[in-house]
Amino acid sequence: MARDSRITRAGILAAATEEFARHGIAGARVDRIAAAAGYNKNLIYVHFGGKDQLFDAVYEAAVREILEAAPFDAYDLPGYAAALLEFHIGHPHLMRLSRWNALERPGAVPQTVREAGEAKTAALARAQEEGRVDAALPADRLLALVVSLASTWTEGTPDAEPEGVAAAALAARRDAVATAVRRLTAPRADRGHPAGPRLAAGSHPRD
Amino acid sequence: MARDSRITRAGILAAATEEFARHGIAGARVDRIAAAAGYNKNLIYVHFGGKDQLFDAVYEAAVREILEAAPFDAYDLPGYAAALLEFHIGHPHLMRLSRWNALERPGAVPQTVREAGEAKTAALARAQEEGRVDAALPADRLLALVVSLASTWTEGTPDAEPEGVAAAALAARRDAVATAVRRLTAPRADRGHPAGPRLAAGSHPRD
DNA sequence: CGTAAGTGACTAACTAGTCAGTTACTTCAC
DNA sequence: GTGAAGTAACTGACTAGTTAGTCACTTACG
Numbered sequence: 001m002a003r004d005s006r007i008t009r010a011g012i013l014a015a016a017t018e019e020f021a022r023h024g025i026a027g028a029r030v031d032r033i034a035a036a037a038g039y040n041k042n043l044i045y046v047h048f049g050g051k052d053q054l055f056d057a058v059y060e061a062a063v064r065e066i067l068e069a070a071p072f073d074a075y076d077l078p079g080y081a082a083a084l085l086e087f088h089i090g091h092p093h094l095m096r097l098s099r100w101n102a103l104e105r106p107g108a109v110p111q112t113v114r115e116a117g118e119a120k121t122a123a124l125a126r127a128q129e130e131g132r133v134d135a136a137l138p139a140d141r142l143l144a145l146v147v148s149l150a151s152t153w154t155e156g157t158p159d160a161e162p163e164g165v166a167a168a169a170l171a172a173r174r175d176a177v178a179t180a181v182r183r184l185t186a187p188r189a190d191r192g193h194p195a196g197p198r199l200a201a202g203s204h205p206r207d
Numbered sequence: 208m209a210r211d212s213r214i215t216r217a218g219i220l221a222a223a224t225e226e227f228a229r230h231g232i233a234g235a236r237v238d239r240i241a242a243a244a245g246y247n248k249n250l251i252y253v254h255f256g257g258k259d260q261l262f263d264a265v266y267e268a269a270v271r272e273i274l275e276a277a278p279f280d281a282y283d284l285p286g287y288a289a290a291l292l293e294f295h296i297g298h299p300h301l302m303r304l305s306r307w308n309a310l311e312r313p314g315a316v317p318q319t320v321r322e323a324g325e326a327k328t329a330a331l332a333r334a335q336e337e338g339r340v341d342a343a344l345p346a347d348r349l350l351a352l353v354v355s356l357a358s359t360w361t362e363g364t365p366d367a368e369p370e371g372v373a374a375a376a377l378a379a380r381r382d383a384v385a386t387a388v389r390r391l392t393a394p395r396a397d398r399g400h401p402a403g404p405r406l407a408a409g410s411h412p413r414d
Numbered sequence: 415c416g417t418a419a420g421t422g423a424c425t426a427a428c429t430a431g432t433c434a435g436t437t438a439c440t441t442c443a444c
Numbered sequence: 445g446t447g448a449a450g451t452a453a454c455t456g457a458c459t460a461g462t463t464a465g466t467c468a469c470t471t472a473c474g
Binding site for chain 1: 428429430431432433437438439
């Protein structure tokens with residue numbers, strides 16, 4: 001029997017990731033996590049403090065994982081979006097955890113995520129200034145749209161399939177996302193100066 | 208005291224919508240719904256059958272509402288996306304209900320949603336054949352991307368604000384979405400598509 | 415007075431969290 | 445080496461509070 005607390009922590013974390021991803025915070029059961037990990041329930045309280053703090057740990061680890069797996073590249077946004085989509089399809093847990101967190105804890109964005117977002121925005125703004133990314137939209141808005149495109153067909157959307165998609169379909173979707181991001185972000189030579197505020201023609205869709 | 212069962216049903220449904228939108232299925236409390244509606248808990252079981260079936264009723268009603276509020280227009284996709292975003296910002300409940308449903312009941316897409324999606328795809332495919340929408344991507348994939356763009360900054364995403372956004376910020380986001388959708392869907396003359404592509408993008412995103 | 419609408423009290427099952435006690439591993443005197 | 449002592453890891457049993465769902469009964473209305 002393993003008596004190393006690091007191994008125990010890791011085992012509980014793995015079981016908790018599975019449980020939280022599937023059922024969310026309110027739906028997760030501490031007993032189920034302990035049973036799946038093969039440890040006594042009390043260890044969860046000893047090692048993590050409680051259900052909520054266990055979720056914190058799980059989510060934090062998941063965020064760190066995706067930040068490593070899909071590094072941001074302001075000079076290749078289509079590639080970045082494609083990598084993001086591919087990672088989400090291959091690791092559905094992370095997107096589910098993110099969605100649960102957004103729904104069950106409105107406004108509770110982890111520090112890690114916030115910082116990473118700011119760094120991405122800054123890098124994107126730089127790329128826009130250099131003329132390598134279209135500058136019609138400000139960096140923060142553009143980034144949100146790119147990430148949104150990369151989240152198509154992922155868990156938590158109505159278009160997500162319960163089971164894995166065929167490889168061919170996945171490739172087609174990845175290409176679709178890459179195409180969409182390219183059209184959204186490729187610099188447009190004919191458009192002139194990037195500073196001009198030429199948004200949606202300033203019309204009034206609704207009055 | 209109202210003794211009309213239709214009024215009772217509506218009252219319970221309204222309270223349940225609020226509760227389910229906020230807490231999801233697992234997190235919702237039947238007692239809370241009954242108390243908020245001002246009726247005895249047992250009426251929920253009499254009128255709806257149980258917690259799960261109550262959620263079904265709530266979600267079905269919400270879906271019908273959004274289908275009415277933001278009718279699909281394959282010839283004005285930027286306007287459609289903008290209207291969708293605006294509706295979601297103004298009525299956050301519906302997006303939250305949709306996300307809860309996707310997370311807590313994987314693969315359980317209501318018939319209404321499925322049918323509406325098929326109709327939209329068909330209409331979009333027609334618009335592509337007519338050359339009024341870019342045809343580089345198949346209709347179903349293109350539609351998913353457009354809806355995804357319209358879901359940026361809505362509930363259930365990390366970018367959603369807990370409280371209402373300022374009117375100016377909302378307008379900027381709506382225009383950003385419209386711009387992105389236009390770039391994604393406007394017919395491109397240089398693409399060498401069989402159907403003669405004509406200028407479809409008018410100066411107004413919505414009529 | 416018959417019936418549909420509504421109520422209050424109840425329960426069986428569950429659930430997060432606690433706690434006294436046990437087990438295995440390390441340290442160190444001899 | 446060896447065994448006593450100390451300690452971190454771990455366990456089983458328990459509790460107090462919740463929760464979905466039920467049921468016998470009452471109320472209002474035509």
